[in-house]
Structures are given as structure tokens and as C-alpha cells.
Amino acid sequence: MAAAARALINVPPKARRGEVIGIKSLISHEMETGFRPNATGQLIPRNIIKEFVCTYNGVEVFRAEFFPAVSANPFVAFTTRATESGTITMTWTGDNGFHASESVAIVVE
Amino acid sequence: MVATRRRFLIGAGGVVLATALPDVSAHAQSQERAAAMAAAIKSVAGENPLQQGRIKIESPMTDADHVKAIHVFTEKNPQPNVAAFQLGPRAGTANIQTRMRLADTQLVVAVAEMSDGTFWRDEVEVVVTMAACLEES
Numbered sequence: 001m002a003a004a005a006r007a008l009i010n011v012p013p014k015a016r017r018g019e020v021i022g023i024k025s026l027i028s029h030e031m032e033t034g035f036r037p038n039a040t041g042q043l044i045p046r047n048i049i050k051e052f053v054c055t056y057n058g059v060e061v062f063r064a065e066f067f068p069a070v071s072a073n074p075f076v077a078f079t080t081r082a083t084e085s086g087t088i089t090m091t092w093t094g095d096n097g098f099h100a101s102e103s104v105a106i107v108v109e
Numbered sequence: 110m111v112a113t114r115r116r117f118l119i120g121a122g123g124v125v126l127a128t129a130l131p132d133v134s135a136h137a138q139s140q141e142r143a144a145a146m147a148a149a150i151k152s153v154a155g156e157n158p159l160q161q162g163r164i165k166i167e168s169p170m171t172d173a174d175h176v177k178a179i180h181v182f183t184e185k186n187p188q189p190n191v192a193a194f195q196l197g198p199r200a201g202t203a204n205i206q207t208r209m210r211l212a213d214t215q216l217v218v219a220v221a222e223m224s225d226g227t228f229w230r231d232e233v234e235v236v237v238t239m240a241a242c243l244e245e246s
Binding site for chain 1: 183186187188190191192193194195196197199200201202204205206207208209210211
């Protein structure tokens with residue numbers, strides 16, 4: 001359960017100043033809903049990612065709150081405006097102390 | 110074991126039966142679920158009137174006029190909330206993709222909160238042939 005989650009993020013490495021860029025993120029996580037029974041009929045406890053935050057050079061540009069209806073291995077695609085060269089960081093937090101973070105550099109010219 | 114045509118038909122019949130059985134109490138349950146969804150939407154929008162349409166949002170996404178948040182709800186899932194996205198003028202466009210689980214064929218509702226304080230709502234009927242969130246593991 002505490003195994004390191006594999007996260008994939010896709011950000012264009014280069015962009016023009018002011019350009020709207022597409023960002024895609026995918027993280028491996030079972031997103032157990034808490035509504036499913038196991039083989040003995042007991043409910044499997046909920047284990048989901050609750051929050052996803054994207055920061056651009058430390059400034060929050062996108063945030064998502066997830067509920068159990070979000071699919072396993074949550075995928076989110078969104079856009080942001082390329083303002084300056086720097087780092088785009090995505091952070092996922094969830095049940096059972098789940099925490100994962102991934103960063104990528106972007107060059108804006 | 111070779112999966113014969115007969116075996117497949119038996120298997121398929123079992124699925125139909127399993128999905129038909131819960132329908133006995135489905136009417137009361139669906140009213141309950143619809144109420145739960147309405148309550149969840151109210152928790153987001155408060156008493157603000159919800160204006161129909163516009164969820165394919167065309168917004169200039171400027172400081173003065175942008176989409177603040179998009180919330181997604183379902184009618185028949187065990188819990189009405191699906192996801193809430195917070196955006197801002199830096200998003201450039203109000204364009205988000207994600208993937209969700211649906212328990213049954215049902216309405217999926219999106220509510221957008223604009224920077225001027227208005228709320229917009231739109232919905233789409235999604236046909237589900239296999240439920241994903243309640244099956245046994």
C-alpha cells in the first residue's frame with residue numbers, strides 16, 4: 001500500500017511566453033471506493049487520493065478534489081498559461097498518508 | 110474448459126438477473142439519490158440560481174472574467190460528488206479531462222462557478238453497460 005506510486009506527467013518542454021499549454025497527469029493508485037465488499041462480504045476500507053495540486057514556480061495554478069467516483073489511476077488533463085521558465089510541480093495527497101510529488105522543468109522563451 | 114456458446118448464454122443470463130434484482134427498490138432509491146445529488150449541488154452553489162447551459166465554457170479566462178471552479182456530480186452513484194476542480198485566470202482555458210466511475214446509466218451534472226458569482230449547470234445522460242464501482246473484487 002505504501003509502495004511508491006508511479007506518476008506520469010506530460011508538459012511541453014518549451015513554450016512561448018503567454019502560450020496556453022496542455023498538461024496531462026496520471027498516477028498509479030487503486031482508488032478503492034469504500035463501497036465494495038470483499039469475498040467475505042465486508043466492505044473494503046476506502047483508500048483514495050483526495051487532492052491534486054499543480055504549482056507553477058510555487059504559485060498554485062490548478063487544484064482538484066477527488067471523490068471515490070474518480071477512476072483508478074486518476075488521469076487529469078488541464079491547461080495553464082506559460083508565464084516564465086521554471087518548474088511545474090504536481091502533488092497528490094490522499095487516505096492512509098498517501099503523498100506523491102512529481103516535478104518537471106519548462107523553458108519559456 | 111472450452112467456453113461453449115451455451116455456457117456463454119448462461120453466463121449472460123446470470124448478469125441480466127443480477128442487474129434486474131436490485132430494481133425492486135430502485136424507485137425509492139433513485140428519489141433518495143436524486144435528493145442527495147441536489148443537496149451536494151446546494152453545498153457548492155448555495156442558494157444561487159443555477160443557469161442552464163454553458164458548460165462547454167467559452168471564457169476569456171481573464172482576471173475580470175474567468176471560471177473559478179467546475180464541479181461534477183452524478184445521480185445514481187453511491188455518493189453524488191465526483192470531483193471538484195479549482196481554476197483561475199492562469200489556466201488559459203477552462204478545459205479539463207478526467208476519468209470517472211459510474212454505477213449505472215444516469216445523468217452526469219457539471220456545475221461551473223464563474224468569477225462574477227454566477228453558477229451554470231449542464232447535464233448529460235451517460236449509458237453504462239457494466240457498473241464499475243460496486244462489483245466485488
